Amino acid sequence: MAPETIGLLIALTLIGLMIIGVPVAFALGLTALIFLVAFEGTGALPGVAETFFAGLGEFSLLSIPMFIVMGAAVAASPAGRDLYEALDRWLNRVPGGLVISNIGACTIFSALSGSSPATCAAIGKMGIPEMRNRGYPDGVATGAIAAGGTLGILVPPSITMIVYGIATETSIGRLFIAGILPGLMLAGLFIAWSLFFAWWNGYKLTGLRNFSWRERFSVLPRVLPFIAIIVGILYVLYGGVATPSEAAGVGALFCILLAIIIYGLWRPSHIWRILSTSMNESVMILMIIGASALFSFTLSWLFVTQSIAEAIVAADLNRWVLMGVINVFLLVAGLFLPPVAVILMTTPILLPIVTQAGFDPYWFAVVLTINMEIGLITPPVGLNLYVINGIVPEVSLRTILLGSLPYMLCMVTGIILLCIFPEIATWLPNQMMGAAIR
Amino acid sequence: ETLRASHQWNTNDVRHKMVEIIKTEVEKADVGLNVRIYPSASLYKPKEQYAPLTTGQLDISAFPLAYAADRHPQFDATLMPGLVKNHDHAKRLNDSEFMQEIKQIINDSGVIVLADTWLAGGFASKENCILEPEDIEGQVSRAAGKAFEQMLVGAGASIASMPSSEIYTAMQTGVLDAANTSSGSFVSYRIYEQVKCLTAPGDHALWFMYEPILMSKKSFDALTEEQQEALMAAGQVSEEYFFEQAKKLDKTMVDTFKEAGVEVVTMNAEQAQMWRDIAQETSYAEFAKNVEGGQELIDKALAVE
Amino acid sequence: MRAFVRAVNALSVFFGMIAAALIGAAILIVCHMVFVRYVLNGSTAWQTDTVIFMLIAATLLGSAYVLRQGGHVTIDLAWEAAGQATRRFLRVMANIGTFLFATVLAVTGGHYFWQAWEGNWLSETVAEIPLWIPFLSMPVGFGLLALQALAQIIDTPRAVDVHGAAVHAAEELGEEQTAAIKEGH
Numbered sequence: 048m049a050p051e052t053i054g055l056l057i058a059l060t061l062i063g064l065m066i067i068g069v070p071v072a073f074a075l076g077l078t079a080l081i082f083l084v085a086f087e088g089t090g091a092l093p094g095v096a097e098t099f100f101a102g103l104g105e106f107s108l109l110s111i112p113m114f115i116v117m118g119a120a121v122a123a124s125p126a127g128r129d130l131y132e133a134l135d136r137w138l139n140r141v142p143g144g145l146v147i148s149n150i151g152a153c154t155i156f157s158a159l160s161g162s163s164p165a166t167c168a169a170i171g172k173m174g175i176p177e178m179r180n181r182g183y184p185d186g187v188a189t190g191a192i193a194a195g196g197t198l199g200i201l202v203p204p205s206i207t208m209i210v211y212g213i214a215t216e217t218s219i220g221r222l223f224i225a226g227i228l229p230g231l232m233l234a235g236l237f238i239a240w241s242l243f244f245a246w247w248n249g250y251k252l253t254g255l256r257n258f259s260w261r262e263r264f265s266v267l268p269r270v271l272p273f274i275a276i277i278v279g280i281l282y283v284l285y286g287g288v289a290t291p292s293e294a295a296g297v298g299a300l301f302c303i304l305l306a307i308i309i310y311g312l313w314r315p316s317h318i319w320r321i322l323s324t325s326m327n328e329s330v331m332i333l334m335i336i337g338a339s340a341l342f343s344f345t346l347s348w349l350f351v352t353q354s355i356a357e358a359i360v361a362a363d364l365n366r367w368v369l370m371g372v373i374n375v376f377l378l379v380a381g382l383f384l385p386p387v388a389v390i391l392m393t394t395p396i397l398l399p400i401v402t403q404a405g406f407d408p409y410w411f412a413v414v415l416t417i418n419m420e421i422g423l424i425t426p427p428v429g430l431n432l433y434v435i436n437g438i439v440p441e442v443s444l445r446t447i448l449l450g451s452l453p454y455m456l457c458m459v460t461g462i463i464l465l466c467i468f469p470e471i472a473t474w475l476p477n478q479m480m481g482a483a484i485r
Numbered sequence: 486e487t488l489r490a491s492h493q494w495n496t497n498d499v500r501h502k503m504v505e506i507i508k509t510e511v512e513k514a515d516v517g518l519n520v521r522i523y524p525s526a527s528l529y530k531p532k533e534q535y536a537p538l539t540t541g542q543l544d545i546s547a548f549p550l551a552y553a554a555d556r557h558p559q560f561d562a563t564l565m566p567g568l569v570k571n572h573d574h575a576k577r578l579n580d581s582e583f584m585q586e587i588k589q590i591i592n593d594s595g596v597i598v599l600a601d602t603w604l605a606g607g608f609a610s611k612e613n614c615i616l617e618p619e620d621i622e623g624q625v626s627r628a629a630g631k632a633f634e635q636m637l638v639g640a641g642a643s644i645a646s647m648p649s650s651e652i653y654t655a656m657q658t659g660v661l662d663a664a665n666t667s668s669g670s671f672v673s674y675r676i677y678e679q680v681k682c683l684t685a686p687g688d689h690a691l692w693f694m695y696e697p698i699l700m701s702k703k704s705f706d707a708l709t710e711e712q713q714e715a716l717m718a719a720g721q722v723s724e725e726y727f728f729e730q731a732k733k734l735d736k737t738m739v740d741t742f743k744e745a746g747v748e749v750v751t752m753n754a755e756q757a758q759m760w761r762d763i764a765q766e767t768s769y770a771e772f773a774k775n776v777e778g779g780q781e782l783i784d785k786a787l788a789v790e
Numbered sequence: 791m792r793a794f795v796r797a798v799n800a801l802s803v804f805f806g807m808i809a810a811a812l813i814g815a816a817i818l819i820v821c822h823m824v825f826v827r828y829v830l831n832g833s834t835a836w837q838t839d840t841v842i843f844m845l846i847a848a849t850l851l852g853s854a855y856v857l858r859q860g861g862h863v864t865i866d867l868a869w870e871a872a873g874q875a876t877r878r879f880l881r882v883m884a885n886i887g888t889f890l891f892a893t894v895l896a897v898t899g900g901h902y903f904w905q906a907w908e909g910n911w912l913s914e915t916v917a918e919i920p921l922w923i924p925f926l927s928m929p930v931g932f933g934l935l936a937l938q939a940l941a942q943i944i945d946t947p948r949a950v951d952v953h954g955a956a957v958h959a960a961e962e963l964g965e966e967q968t969a970a971i972k973e974g975h
């Protein structure tokens with residue numbers, strides 16, 4: 048049987064298992080097992096445990112649970128509210144200041160959390176009701192947070208970038224830096240759209256309050272320590288003082304300590320809540336990583352990966368046509384699969400092709416991540432949509448979805464801008480770390 | 486019939502070329518054998534390759550034998566400081582009692598050797614030239630292999646463990662003062678941009694690593710006699726090719742570092758002996774204590790002239 | 791049958807707590823490593839391996855608990871479109887899929903553990919951790935995952951109620967804890 052045919056059968060089996068509701072991780076693993084046994088017999092089975100275990104045995108992976116704990120510690124405290132409050136008090140005189148505060152708070156919180164749903168939940172709980180109260184349309188209120196939350200995987204630290212770094216053997220620190228400017232660019236696009244939309248539709252933004260300077264300064268002490276942690280982590284990572292895993296471990300401990308000291312979350316039940324929430328999320332992600340190792344092994348063993356790659360190379364597309372096709376492919380994959388699974392399944396095939404076509408691997412990581420961000424606010428696996436739906440059940444999923452649509456277009460615009468000006472992703476790492484070693 | 490060959494190197498690496506020679510030679514022999522190479526760890530992770538060789542799931546592979554030391558701790562002797570002095574010494578070692586014993590363990594676990602290869606390496610530091618043990622005292626160093634870590638700690642260095650791909654950044658940011666790795670890695674990771682002095686292998690090297698091309702015994706036994714002969718012959722061609730290339734790797738390293746303005750030195754017999762004395766109390770002692778027959782193995786290796 | 795489901799649920803929660811504790815402990819060890827390496831300028835040898843193994847163990851041991859909480863990402867296209875009878879069928883099929891995968895990994899993982907135990911394999915770094923310890927989390931974790939999937943198959947008629955909604959075993963957890971878990975997604 049031709050490898051391409053096998054590949055098609057594998058894809059159909061995987062989709063079938065996922066459609067009936069087998070969790071993504073186990074669907075990946077089971078598909079791998081089925082095809083290994085079908086082509087190699089049961090003799091291939093003894094190796095699967097080792098492949099799965101080795102898939103998880105990477106030093107850099109251990110930063111994932113720690114960044115999740117960092118985000119969970121902050122999310123368990125009202126720090127998200129304070130962060131948003133602080134920005135609001137300082138920006139309330141600025142036209143559209145509330146939207147800026149919300150998206151700004153999402154951006155800052157993203158720097159504390161490697162995951163998007165966590166960002167979405169932490170800021171949305173306070174920000175969405177407030178925006179609705181002050182007259183913003185439901186679609187903008189929910190869409191801005193759903194989209195702002197996706198910055199969690201672009202603004203460092205980012206679990207998506209960690210996994211990409213491991214899968215492609217690129218520097219995780221450098222990937223993190225590459226995400227900073229594009230993250231700010233997207234935040235800017237989100238803000239621009241929100242303001243434009245509200246203005247265009249003549250919304251009266253009511254409930255503006257004046258804050259005294261005293262009120263403005265009084266909220267800072269609760270926020271500054273978290274900002275200090277962000278700055279500290281950025282310094283440690285980008286100064287190359289320590290590895291991402293080390294920075295994550297220390298950051299997690301500090302965030303827990305701050306939650307205890309500032310917000311009084313000292314009870315064992317509080318700590319337990321932080322740890323068990325983090326455990327849930329990191330088990331979910333790491334299971335996908337382990338199962339993906341098995342899945343990629345099977346694809347490679349049956350020569351599917353190599354055949355697809357050869358076919359793409361043989362097609363000899365113009366490099367921008369190639370990049371366009373890859374983007375559409377990633378976008379579609381991202382609609383159905385969580386980012387981690389997409390990266391692990393596709394980068395072994397895509398990266399060699401992309402670099403051969405002359406694209407920078409760090410630039411590509413950013414483009415890929417933005418594609419994954421789009422997937423987070425589109426069904427069927429739009430984690431952020433469901434988080435928002437949980438926060439404001441009275442707003443229909445349909446409204447949230449339609450509200451998010453324009454932000455999706457902002458992200459597409461962002462990708463186009465990155466194609467025209469690749470320096471948005473490559474300039475900062477080059478400035479801070481020198482040219483990349485390949 | 487198609488054999489699967491897996492390794493971790495990219496397609497420009499000399500070690501990929503070795504596996505490629507096996508492929509071309511075997512296919513040229515026209516004995517009904519094909520080889521499909523999976524480079525760049527596209528099938529198995531580097532340290533994951535030994536187990537499938539023993540079960541016959543993977544047919545051919547090439548990696549540092551010390552990777553399998555978790556299963557057979559004796560293999561750590563093939564990445565032990567000061568046992569191999571230079572490339573010609575390594576060649577003599579291949580036929581020694583020491584290597585016979587190592588190969589016996591390999592065979593007993595269901596794997597055979599198609600080609601013997603030894604890679605050399607050295608030390609580099611941002612501070613000073615590493616010649617005597619006291620030169621590395623107080624420096625934070627990366628070592629390639631457990632036994633080297635033990636010896637460097639014995640010499641008064643601090644250890645930071647990391648893959649060779651991270652040495653450059655670690656040195657740039659000051660996490661690392663010194664590093665020990667193979668000649669090939671020193672060049673491909675451009676360590677010459679970071680260091681002041683390089684200790685090249687020369688005639689009295691400390692760092693040698695055994696990195697054979699291995700084949701599954703189960704797969705081998707399933708072949709016809711004709712096919713087996715073709716494979717062994719191909720292994721021989723590959724081994725001879727690499728022996729020349731290994732020396733070339735060292736020379737390329739020396740040239741590249743000199744060109745970059747890095748001071749290049751080599752150890753003399755006395756300096757190498759000073760390190761061996763420290764190894765005697767650290768890595769050799771640990772090895773002898775933890776591994777059955779460890780002391781005898783080391784003695785046998787040291788006995789090779 | 792009920793007793794079996796309850797027992798499995800309790801086991802999953804117990805190992806879920808161990809998994810969460812492992813993550814907490816891993817953070818402390820990483821901080822210790824950072825302190826020794828950057829403040830005391832000392833050698834750090836055992837921490838990396840230990841932490842990697844702890845987090846792998848946390849993933850495996852916590853997996854059944856996360857399955858029980860509905861925490862593994864699932865595509866719910868078919869579920870959303872289906873009626874009650876179909877939902878029961880889907881729930882059974884999905885858990886059979888999970889059960890099969892978990893069982894194969896539990897058995898092969900058990901074999902892997904046994905090899906490491908018999909051969910006295912040690913991790914390669916200076917730490918020399920006996921590898922059977924981390925490997926043990928494979929048969930235990932996947933075994934428990936298989937049991938949890940089995941329990942969910944048995945529990946299907948009760949879990950998918952007349953409205954076709956999936957009832958997570960919330961009544962057996964404290965309300966606060968359930969809320970916390972939901973917030974996590």
Ligand code: NA
Nearest residue numbers: 157160199204
């Ligand atoms: Na982030």
Ligand code: NA
Nearest residue numbers: 382422425428
């Ligand atoms: Na989606």
